[in-house]
Amino acid sequence: MDLQKRINAFVELGKFLEQFSVNPFEKNTTILQNDLFFDGFKHQIKLAQEHNAWFTKENLIYAFNGWSKLLTDSNIKTWLSNYNFNKENAKKVAVIMAGNIPLVGFHDFLSVLISGHDVVVKQSSNDKYLLPFLAKYLETIEPGFKGKITFTTDKLDNFDAVIATGSDNTARYFEYYFKDKPSIIRKNRNSIAILTGKETDDELEALSEDIFRYYGLGCRNVSKLLVPKDYDFQNFFQAMYKWHPIIHQNKYANNYDYNKAVYLMSEFNILENGFLMIKEDSSYASPIATVFYEYYQDSQNLKDKLQTDSDKIQCVVAKGLLDSEVPFGHTQKPQLWDYADNVDTISFLLKIS
Known part of the structure; x- marks a missing residue:
């Protein structure tokens, strides 16, 4: 599966999420495989709300709206334009996700797959309903993703690199446990x-x-x-x-x-x-x-x-004080190239050998 096919699949996912970026949700009959997935995702949203009281419908809609705006062909290509994808050597990358806000680990999931690697996801129990369903949607509209996405609740093994997000305490465990693997380990910020x-x-x-x-x-x-x-x-x-x-x-x-x-x-x-x-x-x-x-x-x-x-x-x-400042009201509106902890995830993934 070439890069353009991977991009196309995530663009379609963005269109799918756009239906859930308004209240009430608006079904779009032009969305690929929508009859198969629209009602199913509504059910996953309901489960997410029932399981985690912080995941209100308003905040879920806000998250879906943000990702639907980011997952466009032009936006993804702008993000990836500075990287060389000519040498693709698929590796298995484990991603350990936080669960503090809806789909908080989606950028890592996207980055691994868009780089051509396989992803093994270990989710937080606080946010376990949304992403597996969206992964099924991706696999359905782009069969090339089948076999490249795994979700697990077991101990991680048989992987080549890891991206792990947690607290300062869990980061110390991650640093020890993954000391022999290429890794990005994020702490409290x-x-x-x-x-x-x-x-x-x-x-x-x-x-x-x-x-x-x-x-x-x-x-x-x-x-x-x-x-x-x-x-x-x-x-x-x-x-x-x-x-x-x-x-x-x-x-x-x-x-x-x-x-x-x-x-x-x-x-x-x-x-x-x-x-x-x-x-x-x-x-x-x-x-x-x-x-x-x-x-x-x-x-x-x-x-x-x-x-x-x-x-x-x-x-x-701030306003007019720093080169890297974020405008007022924009902290929860990052671009695809605004990496957590200023660590370039795509560069890391492309260097895995």
Whole structure:
């Protein structure tokens, strides 16, 4: 199966997902094999919601919409244009996936298959319904994928390379267990926003998307603010207000109540508005319903901190401060070439021998 056939299959998958990027879902009779798969995927979506309360219909639709926009012929070809696919030597690549947000491991799955390799997927139990069904769709519209996609719950063996995503603790296990294999091993990272006090209301409202989308569970969600001394949080809280219905989600509300109680009993100084708390803290990983903040002195102090802590940071939201900054409201809208931890997955996969 040549590269163009692989691209074509993922383009069709993007068209299939587009049907589920709106509410209510809209069946498109021109989609390949749709009579066979449309209702089946609706059922998998229902199972995903029932199994994981964080996977609300709104967030599932958001994820499907994002992938349907990325999986176009022109977008995929732009992504792959800088690589040499002339020498294809299919290897078996194990992918250990997280399950914090819907289809969080899809980019690794896509990268392995688009590179011509076979993929062995070990999913998180939190996100186990969607991807196997989409893999069946791929195999049906492009039979060349049959035999190249395996899902397992068993101990991994008989593979040539591995991409593993987990916590700092599991990363230490991965590094030991996979020490003899080519690997990409990802640890905990969080995203931050740098505020100057000059942000517009629209920019701060866009930042609310970076904070609250997926309940803040993704590594691309902003969990910390860097602000100048004497920053006034009033405009920030006003911009967050559009997300106030989030407190009606039971799991979120439970986390809010619990963390607020812990902070109050510990006599920590917090600011809160009934659905979000902010706390001055040097850490990056804030609990659900909480955003940490830290003051910076000047631009040099800021750049030194970002350099020192670069291995803890996934995205930096800012405006006109850094070459690699992400615009407000765009952390959960990465392009195919925006690699996690800035590690080029395709280059890694093409070098496996």
